[in-house]
Amino acid sequence: MGGFFAFFGSLIIAGIVAVLFEKWDITHNGILPSIIIALGGVILLFMIRVMFHLSLGSPGLDAIAGAAGALILIPTEAARRNRRK
Numbered sequence: 480m481g482g483f484f485a486f487f488g489s490l491i492i493a494g495i496v497a498v499l500f501e502k503w504d505i506t507h508n509g510i511l512p513s514i515i516i517a518l519g520g521v522i523l524l525f526m527i528r529v530m531f532h533l534s535l536g537s538p539g540l541d542a543i544a545g546a547a548g549a550l551i552l553i554p555t556e557a558a559r560r561n562r563r564k
Contacts, residue, residue, distance in 0.1 A: 489542035493521040496546035520549025
């Protein structure tokens with residue numbers, strides 16, 4: 480039962496991190512795309528946590544790291560591809 484609440488809490492944290500990244504001008508994707516990217520990063524990190532028992536600490540810390548990592552890495556790749564064209 481604890482995993483259920485940890486998962487949905489992690490998703491809420493991902494949304495908060497995404498909004499803060501947009502508000503602080505760290506990313507320039509728009510709020511909705513940033514939330515979607517952050518949710519993807521958190522789900523990926525949560526699945527790694529469940530399947531391989533790898534973690535950075537608490538589920539909240541994993542959520543912050545997953546959301547921030549996805550927001551930093553994914554738009555950078557898309558921007559590089561668009562600049563080359």
